[in-house]
Structures are given as structure tokens and as C-alpha cells.
Amino acid sequence: MTSPRYRKLISADSHVMEPPDLWxxxxxxxxxxxxxxxxDEYKGEKGSFFxxxxxxxPVQRVRIPLSNETExxxxxxxxxxxxxxxxxxxxxxxxxxxxxxxAEVMNPTTMLGVMRNPDVPVLxxxxxxxxxxxxxxxxxxxxxxxxxxxxxxxxxxxAVGELERTLNRGLKGPMINCQAPEGCPPYRxxxxxxxxxxxEEAGVPITLHILTGRVVDALFLARIGQTPEETSANPGxxxxxxxxxxxxxxxxxxxxxxxxxxxxxxxxxxxFEVSWIPGFMARLDQIEDVAxxxxxxxxxxxxxxxxxxxxxxxxxxxxxxxxxxxxxxADRVLWGSDFPHIRSIGLDAQSTLVQQLQTFSAEDxxxxxxxxxxxxxxxx
Numbered sequence: 523m524t525s526p527r528y529r530k531l532i533s534a535d536s537h538v539m540e541p542p543d544l545w546x547x548x549x550x551x552x553x554x555x556x557x558x559x560x561x562d563e564y565k566g567e568k569g570s571f572f573x574x575x576x577x578x579x580p581v582q583r584v585r586i587p588l589s590n591e592t593e594x595x596x597x598x599x600x601x602x603x604x605x606x607x608x609x610x611x612x613x614x615x616x617x618x619x620x621x622x623x624x625a626e627v628m629n630p631t632t633m634l635g636v637m638r639n640p641d642v643p644v645l646x647x648x649x650x651x652x653x654x655x656x657x658x659x660x661x662x663x664x665x666x667x668x669x670x671x672x673x674x675x676x677x678x679x680x681a682v683g684e685l686e687r688t689l690n691r692g693l694k695g696p697m698i699n700c701q702a703p704e705g706c707p708p709y710r711x712x713x714x715x716x717x718x719x720x721x722e723e724a725g726v727p728i729t730l731h732i733l734t735g736r737v738v739d740a741l742f743l744a745r746i747g748q749t750p751e752e753t754s755a756n757p758g759x760x761x762x763x764x765x766x767x768x769x770x771x772x773x774x775x776x777x778x779x780x781x782x783x784x785x786x787x788x789x790x791x792x793x794f795e796v797s798w799i800p801g802f803m804a805r806l807d808q809i810e811d812v813a814x815x816x817x818x819x820x821x822x823x824x825x826x827x828x829x830x831x832x833x834x835x836x837x838x839x840x841x842x843x844x845x846x847x848x849x850x851x852a853d854r855v856l857w858g859s860d861f862p863h864i865r866s867i868g869l870d871a872q873s874t875l876v877q878q879l880q881t882f883s884a885e886d887x888x889x890x891x892x893x894x895x896x897x898x899x900x901x902x
Contacts, residue, residue: 528887528888529888532626533627533859534858535731535858536626537629538629538659539862542632544651545558545651546559549648553644558636564581572584572635574635575639575645577738579739582635598868599868611663620869623871625668626666626859628656628668635739640704646674646684653691657669661692668694669693670694673696673698678713681698682716682717689726695726700735701735701769702770708778709774710773710774710775718783722786727898730789730790737759740759765798768798772806775828781833790833791834795836795843796835796840796847800849803825803849810825830851834854834898836855836858838867852889856898857892879891
């Protein structure tokens with residue numbers, strides 16, 4: 523008996539693993555030690571480290587080899603001779619065929635940390651290098667490898683130009699800082715409107731991805747060693763990381779008026795899962811009830827309706843997905859494997875999703891596992 527399978531399975535949140543010397547080779551002669559690069563010593567300790575400039579944790583230990591306990595999917599790929607799956611597009615396509623996945627939206631890995639680098643000229647140059655590398659990676663098979671650009675938002679004119687440049691190179695939309703960078707106006711400020719207008723006109727989604735905002739990643743901190751007191755704060759940091767999108771959605775995109783000013787703009791919250799959504803929607807409507815007392819303007823629709831009609835949501839393996847998804851509708855949610863990261867789903871994606879989504883109608887399952895990704899990213 524043939525196992526059930528999805529006809530079109532697309533991961534809307536997968537990752538490349540950039541070569542660690544990518545930025546040094548391109549920019550080292552220009553920026554010197556300001557350039558993200560590999561280090562063989564840090565604070566007197568020999569080893570393999572990476573300097574990203576990440577605010578709060580500028581140097582992280584490079585974790586090698588892979589662990590079958592914490593990185594099972596990537597470990598399995600390596601065991602099958604597909605260890606280059608993160609940076610070699612030919613190998614990635616082979617892995618997709620073996621996993622019975624039709625396409626993946628490719629987000630960065632190391633560049634996520636570089637996004638928190640406060641050295642703006644270096645950050646912008648690193649973003650251009652990454653975007654060119656990603657465009658080349660995706661060009662190997664554009665039907666299967668869907669490239670996403672990285673566009674930090676410190677300077678809006680530069681961001682608009684880089685959006686146009688990367689769209690012309692075939693990338694399918696920008697990942698921006700989850701919150702406006704420190705020292706910059708919040709996203710609700712009209713200074714960013716030309717960027718939202720450009721994305722709206724192009725019909726591409728704005729991706730808000732975990733790790734690109736202001737909350738420091740506990741995994742980054744743990745890699746360089748922590749005191750017992752610092753370690754005891756990691757659970758709270760982990761929780762803060764997964765709720766960061768709520769702040770920017772409420773303050774900027776919804777009550778800040780961005781989604782009213784740009785009614786065709788698409789926003790995708792990626793890797794924040796979906797279990798938080800029902801409570802957040804209730805809180806949005808509660809804010810609306812007291813809006814005059816908070817000196818807030820009235821919105822063009824009920825606050826929670828923006829989550830149902832204007833914002834898209836990514837999930838990987840959320841155990842509350844069955845409960846949460848109906849609150850926004852199956853047409854708002856996109857599955858992603860997160861491959862090859864720690865929490866990723868690997869070669870068993872088909873069987874895992876069939877089991878996870880069995881209570882949904884066949885039509886809704888088709889949307890969740892691929893149909894919505896086609897719509898959001900404009901795929902064929």
C-alpha cells in the first residue's frame with residue numbers, strides 16, 4: 523500500500539549555510555578586522571570561532587561536528603554523503619529529491635547574526651555579498667531553490683535600491699530586521715513608507731524572521747560560555763525571542779498604520795510558530811476597546827482581522843498548530859522545515875506532515891504545505 527503524500531510540498535522556511543569565509547574573501551581588504559570572519563583564537567582560547575559583530579555576542583564558537591541529538595536532520599544528510607547540502611545547490615537539489623520536497627524558500631544562517639552588526643557600512647556591504655551569493659545559489663534551479671534577500675533597514679534609500687537590485691537578480695523578497703535597528707525610528711515612522719511602497723508594488727512579502735531583531739539569542743550566548751547566573755536567564759531569553767514579532771506587529775504594522783497605508787503589502791512572520799496567535803488576536807481587540815484611552819486612532823478594520831487578511835504565519839512543528847491555525851485560517855499559514863537547523867524536519871517531511879495535519883481537510887492541507895507559499899512568493 524502506497525503511503526499518502528502531498529502532490530506539491532514546499533518549505534516556506536528553509537536555510538542555506540553560507541561559507542564562513544564568504545565575507546572575508548569579498549570584503550577583508552576593504553574593512554579589515556571589521557569584516558565578519560573565522561578566528562582561530564578568542565580571549566586566549568584556541569579553537570574555531572566566527573566574528574559576526576552581533577550586538578550582544580559578537581563572537582560565537584563554531585559548532586562542529588554535527589550532533590545526531592540536536593541536529594538530527596543535518597546529521598542524517600551528512601551521513602548520506604550530502605554534507606554540502608547547505609552551500610552546494612547541486613547537493614541541495616539531490617537532497618530535495620530524496621526528501622520528496624518540490625521546493626524550498628532559502629533563508630540565511632550566518633547572515634542572521636551579521637544582521638545585528640551595528641557597523642552599518644560593513645553590514646550593508648555584507649548584505650550585498652550575501653544577496654549576490656544567494657542569487658547565484660538559487661539560479662542553479664530557480665524552480666526548486668527560492669532565494670530570499672537580506673535588507674537591513676538603517677538607511678531607507680539604500681534599502682529601496684537593494685530591494686530593486688535583488689529582485690532583478692531573481693530573489694523573491696526581502697528579509698528585514700524584525701524590529702527597526704536600534705537608534706532608528708520605529709517602522710511606523712513615514713520615513714520607511716517608500717520601502718513598503720516598493721515591496722507592495724513588486725508584490726513580494728516582507729519577511730520578519732526570528733533572530734534578526736533586538737532580542738539576543740541565548741544559543742549565541744551559550745556558545746561562548748556563560749556564568750551560572752547568565753545560564754539561568756536563558757529560558758526567558760528563549761521565550762522573548764519567540765514573541766518579538768508581536769511587538770512590531772502591534773506597534774507598527776497594525777496600530778502604527780502601515781497595513782492601512784499599504785493595503786496590498788504582504789508580511790510574513792517566519793519561524794515564530796502559530797500557538798501564540800489566538801491570544802495575541804484577543805489582546806489586539808482588547809487594545810481596540812480602550813484605544814481612545816491609549817490615544818490610538820481607530821483602524822480601518824477590527825484589529826484581529828489584520829492577522830486573518832494581511833499577515834502570513836510560518837510554522838514548523840508547533841504542537842498547538844491544530845488549535846491555532848483555524849483562528850487565522852489555513853490560507854494564512856505556511857509550513858517550513860527549517861532544514862538544516864536544530865529544529866528542522868529532514869527526509870521524513872512527507873510522513874511527518876501527513877500525521878501532523880491529518881485533522882485538516884485535504885484542501886486546507888494542500889494550502890498549508892505548498893499552496894500558500896506559491897501565492898505569497900509568486901511561484902510557478
